[in-house]
Amino acid sequence: MGKYQADAEKLLELVGGKENIAAVTHCATRMRFVLNDPSKADEKSIEDISSVKGMFTNAGQFQVIIGNDVSTFYNDFTAVSGIEGVSKEQGKALAKQNQNMLQRVIAVLAEIFTPLLPAIIVGGLILGFRNLLEGVQIEALGQKIVDGVAMTNADGTPIYQTIVDVSQFWSGVNHFLWLPGEAIFHFLPVGITWSITRKMGTTQILGIVLGITLVSPQLLNAYAVNGTAAADIPFWDFGFAQVNMIGYQAQVIPAMLAAFTLVYLEKFFRPRIPEAVSMIFVPLFSLLPAIFFAHTILGPIGWKIGTGISYIVNAGLESPISWLFSAIFGAVYAPLVITGLHHTTLAIDSQLIADFGTTNLWPMIALSNIAQGAAVFAVLFLHRKDTKEKEISLPSGISSWLGVTEPAMFGINLKYVYPFVAAMIGSGIAGMFSNIMGVRANAIGVGGLPGILAINGNIGGGWFAFTIAMIIAIVVPFVLTIFFRQQGIFNKIDRVGAQVVTPDGAVVDAPEISSANTLPTESTTEELFATANGTVVAITEVSDPVFSQKMMGDGYAVRPTDNHVYSPVYGTVTSVFDTKHAIGILTPGGAEVLVHMGLDTVELKGAPFNVKVKAGDSVTPETEIAEMDLDAVTAAGKQTDILTVLTNAEKVANLEITGLGETTAGKVIGQAEMK
Incomplete structure (x- = not known):
């Protein structure tokens, strides 16, 4: 009997049986199903399977998170189901059967505009900065006549000039920045x-x-x-x-x-x-x-x-009902992000700027970013003693205020629901105010708080009105999030008054218990080391949402500068994936560590990897566990991030990464306290 045979049999039944599976494959952590009828999957019961860590649906695929033992689970699943797997790309192709025409159009738009986003964002920042240089009015100080130039009007009232008018240096900078700024949008x-x-x-x-x-x-x-x-x-x-x-x-x-x-x-x-x-x-x-x-x-x-x-x-x-139009758009933009429909607004915004020189749509998008971030910070305030959630909510809130809302929405707000609704309401009110005041943007791409750079200061309420709108987008969601939680509105899993009993017999409100302290048992500290020469980054910066949203567990990543990969811990190798791109290690303190080389590199079928260890080997931070051909991985269109993930999160009391930035292989960059 296989290790996961019982769980595999349960999963087969709960996804609707063999006849409901069009295709199945797996990557380093997930089982990927294409289901003929996704509604037959019993998600609540699947969550209760002991080896299942979570699930989500993306691009027509029903993905079940197993962990670093997924290859063993997959083998047991194919044995009990009699279904042979397909490649990841074949799975994606088959997944289209679960997408309607609108979803397919949205997917195409996303794939067209996503590679362009870095240029659009940079262009928006440049045009926003030029907007400040050409739009900020400075009172010309001095005598009435300076070097033959009038500094005051005849009646003595001041003359106002822009930054480029009073500074030759900034005039030159402004002129130069036209080259990249306009090039991005003109071309x-x-x-x-x-x-x-x-x-x-x-x-x-x-x-x-x-x-x-x-x-x-x-x-x-x-x-x-x-x-x-x-x-x-x-x-x-x-x-x-x-x-x-x-x-x-x-x-x-x-x-x-x-x-x-x-x-x-x-x-x-x-x-x-x-x-x-x-x-x-x-x-x-x-x-x-x-x-x-x-x-x-x-x-x-x-x-x-x-x-x-x-x-x-x-x-x-x-129009006369612009207040309603803008309130609705401001409120529903965040749900559009979930569906992918928000990609259509990039095309509309670009066309608005082409036809009118400015857009009244982008300011509301920036305000939606701010509102989602404010709701996350309210949750952070409410759960301020939950150290583990703080590690997710703090970077998610900051990211949202800088214009990227997915971590905030998927990591926090949608999980609790009530902060997501609070953010929608706050965004709708802020968007309505912004539009009523005639706020328009000269450029797109700069969201969140930096979005003010793109605002045209000479149209409507300009920067002042947008600043007030930003305050609304912060205050309203923050207050509503707290109110909804206190009153139990839109709140099913984070109720105030829910109580638990601590090991010492005390009865306390559940939100007030730190996740790191609920089980005060004897702990062990494991040192964590850099897996390669390169740059250490937070796991939230990794582009794969399963890792960045910590669905597999917490950890960190190294962006390597050479091909050599070393063990991040002292321990014993428990598994080497057939595709050679991932290695499992167990530490003496009980940490289950996954070393994942590259993103989506399961598709490369081991070609760029030379694994130098096998199951049962003892390893140290000085042990070279593999070589990864960075050029081959990059040529295949994959990212080379080397992830270190502690997959048994329930046994991790606290994880602290202190060595972000440039590093060398074997350098101590953090520690994990195990329960």
């Missing part, structure tokens, strides 16, 4: 066409070339079209027809239509053209028609669609 179509060809698996350089043809300097700039008489618009004259030479700077939909046309033309011609000449004729027959259609049909149509959407949104936010 956004190039990024979109590249990202689509990348996502669809076609030739990326053709996507880049197509994007360049949409923003070429030879074309009339899109921003100048409305101010140019029809007779003055340049055109290509083909004798029987003329085509306007108009650029599509900052336009999203024309670029998307053109890119998908290129992709499907390439996919059509590639299998039909002999391989000997495919390098010549596939690009030729794909790129030229895509460029032609982009400037004759797709571009004008896409422009009309994009403009129509932006005018509808803008009209709604400036």
Whole structure:
């Protein structure tokens, strides 16, 4: 009988039986199911299985978290079910059967815009800073005439000037920053066409070339079209027809239509053209028609669609019932993040800026970030004696205030529900106030508190009104979170008055007991060491949510600079994964440690790894347990983070990582106190 046979039999029954499983696979920590009918999975009963640490559904896959012994569990599961596994990519493909058309569109939009986010965020920061340099009014002090320049009006009232007016240095900085700031948004179509060809698996350089043809300097700039008489618009004259030479700077939909046309033309011609000449004729027959259609049909149509959407949104936010429109949008933006629909707002915001020069949508998005963070800080205040939750809530709240809300929502607010609702209400009120005051942003990408950099200080209430809106987004969710908890509103699992008995017989309110002190048993301290030369980062900075949200347990990661991987602890090797990318170690104090090399590297089937230990070996921080070919992992499109995770969280009283930053292999970077 296998180690997990009983649990595997239970899981098979609770996911709906063999006939409900379209595919099953696993990674380093999770069983990944594609279910024919996801509603048949009994999640409550699955949680009660002793070897199950949690579950969630993502991209059509039902994922059950097992831990670092998942490969053994998987073998027992396939034995009792008779189902052979599939690759992770095949699983993703099959998972599409559980997604409706809207979900598939959202998934495509997410995959298009996610690679562009770093550039969009940087561009927003740069334009926001330029906004301050050009918008902050400074009173010109001094005599009435200084070096021939008037410093006061004739009546003695002060003249106000901007920072760039009074400082040549900042004027030069402002002028220079136009280059990267405007480039990112003016040439956004190039990024979109590249990202689509990348996502669809076609030739990326053709996507880049197509994007360049949409923003070429030879074309009339899109921003100048409305101010140019029809007779003055340049055109290509083909004798029987003329085509306007108009650029599509900052336009999203024309670029998307053109890119998908290129992709499907390439996919059509590639299998039909002999391989000997495919390098010549596939690009030729794909790129030229895509460029032609982009400037004759797709571009004008896409422009009309994009403009129509932006005018509808803008009209709604400036209509007599704009207060209602903005309150609803401010409240529901956070749920949109859960569904992925928030990716559509990037396209709408970009179009609003292209059509109107500013957007009234982005300020409300920034306020939603702030509201979610405020709710997390309220939970942190309520649970201030819970040291383990503090390790999640503090970085999650800070991250949310800097514009990234997923850790806050999934790690804290959605778990308790009531802070999530409080944040929605606060965001709705703040968004309504912001829009009523006419606040608009010059750029997108900068969320949370830094979002004020993107606000146009000369339109509507400007920076002052947005500051008040930010205060609303902080105060209202914070107060409501406390109120909802005290009154038991939207609150099912964090009720005030719930009591427990401590080992010494005292009866106390459950929230007042520190998770590190509820079981005051004899403890052991384990030292933790760097697994490689490189940079130590908090586990919350890892891009895989299962690790960053500590579903597998707490720990840390090292971003290595060479191929050598060492043990993070003194202990005994308990398992080496078949795919060689993960190793389990048990310490003398009882810590179950998972060393996970790279993210999603299970797909590489062991190719970049040379494991130098086996189950039963004793290891120390001086033991090289594996080599990881960083170049091969990077070339495969994977991240090289080496994670150290303490998977038996119930036995960890306290974890402290003190060595963040540059490190060398074998250096002490923290300690874990075991119960």
